[in-house]
Amino acid sequence: MKVGVLGTGVVGKTIGTRLLGLGHEVWMGSRSAHNETAAEWAAEGGDGAGHGTFSDAAEFGEVLFNGTAGASSIDALTAAGEGNLADKTLIDVANPLDFSHGMPPTLTIANDDSLAETIQRTFPYARVVKALNTVNCRVMVEPSRVPGDHVVFVCSDHPGAKAEAGRFLMEFGWTSAQIIDLGGIRAARTTEMYLPLWVTLMQKLGTADFNIALSR
Amino acid sequence: MKVGVLGTGVVGKTIGTRLLGLGHEVWMGSRSAHNETAAEWAAEGGDGAGHGTFSDAAEFGEVLFNGTAGASSIDALTAAGEGNLADKTLIDVANPLDFSHGMPPTLTIANDDSLAETIQRTFPYARVVKALNTVNCRVMVEPSRVPGDHVVFVCSDHPGAKAEAGRFLMEFGWTSAQIIDLGGIRAARTTEMYLPLWVTLMQKLGTADFNIALSR
Numbered sequence: 001m002k003v004g005v006l007g008t009g010v011v012g013k014t015i016g017t018r019l020l021g022l023g024h025e026v027w028m029g030s031r032s033a034h035n036e037t038a039a040e041w042a043a044e045g046g047d048g049a050g051h052g053t054f055s056d057a058a059e060f061g062e063v064l065f066n067g068t069a070g071a072s073s074i075d076a077l078t079a080a081g082e083g084n085l086a087d088k089t090l091i092d093v094a095n096p097l098d099f100s101h102g103m104p105p106t107l108t109i110a111n112d113d114s115l116a117e118t119i120q121r122t123f124p125y126a127r128v129v130k131a132l133n134t135v136n137c138r139v140m141v142e143p144s145r146v147p148g149d150h151v152v153f154v155c156s157d158h159p160g161a162k163a164e165a166g167r168f169l170m171e172f173g174w175t176s177a178q179i180i181d182l183g184g185i186r187a188a189r190t191t192e193m194y195l196p197l198w199v200t201l202m203q204k205l206g207t208a209d210f211n212i213a214l215s216r
Numbered sequence: 217m218k219v220g221v222l223g224t225g226v227v228g229k230t231i232g233t234r235l236l237g238l239g240h241e242v243w244m245g246s247r248s249a250h251n252e253t254a255a256e257w258a259a260e261g262g263d264g265a266g267h268g269t270f271s272d273a274a275e276f277g278e279v280l281f282n283g284t285a286g287a288s289s290i291d292a293l294t295a296a297g298e299g300n301l302a303d304k305t306l307i308d309v310a311n312p313l314d315f316s317h318g319m320p321p322t323l324t325i326a327n328d329d330s331l332a333e334t335i336q337r338t339f340p341y342a343r344v345v346k347a348l349n350t351v352n353c354r355v356m357v358e359p360s361r362v363p364g365d366h367v368v369f370v371c372s373d374h375p376g377a378k379a380e381a382g383r384f385l386m387e388f389g390w391t392s393a394q395i396i397d398l399g400g401i402r403a404a405r406t407t408e409m410y411l412p413l414w415v416t417l418m419q420k421l422g423t424a425d426f427n428i429a430l431s432r
Contacts, residue, residue: 101328104402104403104405104406106327106328107327110326110327110409111322111323111326111327112317112322146431146432147431147432148429148431149431150431153413180417180420181420182416182417182420183416183420186320187320187416189320189412190320190412190413190415190416191413193326193409193410193412193413194409194410194413196405196406196409197369197406197407197409197410199406200398200399200403200406201396201398201430204396204397204398204399205430205432207432209432210430210431210432211430211431211432212428212429212430212431213364213428213429213430213431214417214421214426214427214428214429215362215363215364215365215366215426215427215428215429216362216363216421216423216425216426216427
């Protein structure tokens with residue numbers, strides 16, 4: 001499948017590389033058409049890999065991943081172009097974290113709203129799915145890094161897009177039992193608000209290779 | 217030990233009854249000295265049980281539990297009296313939940329602050345410990361209701377109070393491996409911000425007898 005990955009940081013690169021390994025064609029999008037990180041990633045990625053502007057990547061992808069920093073996601077998606085997002089599944093793995101006030105981080109959007117809801121409101125023709133944002137990017141694409149039946153959460157107002165996101169998650173290695181459907185996109189605020197605890201636990205445990213499981 | 221439990225709701229009653237069962241003397245405090253729920257609870261509780269105003273219960277207790285609703289905790293503690301809180305371990309299990317805007321609940325204090333931090337700031341001579349607020353009250357006092365090595369979190373600026381709270385948790389049945397020390401009271405915001413996800417999961421799972429475990 002043709003996938004556009006927005007963002008050239010560790011999240012974008014990790015997701016992009018994993019998608020290539022699964023046989024997808026991947027374009028990485030960034031602010032500039034000549035981003036060195038993206039160019040290097042695409043060169044290493046071989047035949048299926050490309051790179052360009054946010055708009056180039058969004059146009060290329062039949063499915064899109066938002067792997068940009070939460071604070072700049074709206075700008076990145078605006079640059080991608082509303083028309084290039086329309087009717088596409090947009091899997092938002094970002095978190096609106098703000099580390100400028102020390103630890104734990106605050107969220108730039110919280111409590112009665114979320115980044116994913118903001119994206120869905122701003123780009124109403126995109127089919128936004130919040131997913132995977134509660135784990136480190138290496139765990140996102142390789143859940144077996146962490147033992148046990150730990151879980152991730154998905155939510156969306158678009159059932160078809162949620163199902164498509166679920167298929168990508170299962171390609172990454174998540175089992176259906178590990179994927180918890182929280183309902184509509186409004187639930188994204190609950191998973192984003194978990195992040196301050198996640199960051200605190202990461203510091204406490206000294207590793208990002210952890211996750212939560214549900215005991216019941 | 218003499219314990220004051222503030223709040224006559226299901227949280228206060230559940231904690232109070234468990235403490236009585238463990239051999240502690242417990243006074244339940246409420247807004248009025250003649251609260252029917254508290255009087256009934258104390259009558260059922262037998263010799264070790266008493267009830268009175270917030271001030272009566274706080275004066276009685278060598279250790280205090282805040283089991284009031286988060287939105288009224290500051291009022292309740294103000295009524296308890298600063299002098300009755302001074303130098304005492306105050307175990308805050310409350311959450312500042314607001315269900316008035318639908319599901320998931322919002323928090324009346326969130327992101328860059330928390331109820332526990334507000335309590336500590338407002339009553340600087342109390343030794344506030346945030347604990348147990350991430351599970352249902354029946355799980356708080358009987359963790360074996362949920363299978364597995366699920367966890368709870370404690371944080372406080374007062375190491376001695378944190379250790380005392382930990383001893384109560386272990387009396388309730390939590391093992392030391394299940395009690396995660398998140399550091400100072402500032403970390404309370406991270407556990408309170410988990411509550412919208414907790415409530416969403418409770419609805420999804422159809423039970424409050426669940427908790428999170430850490431996979432690593």
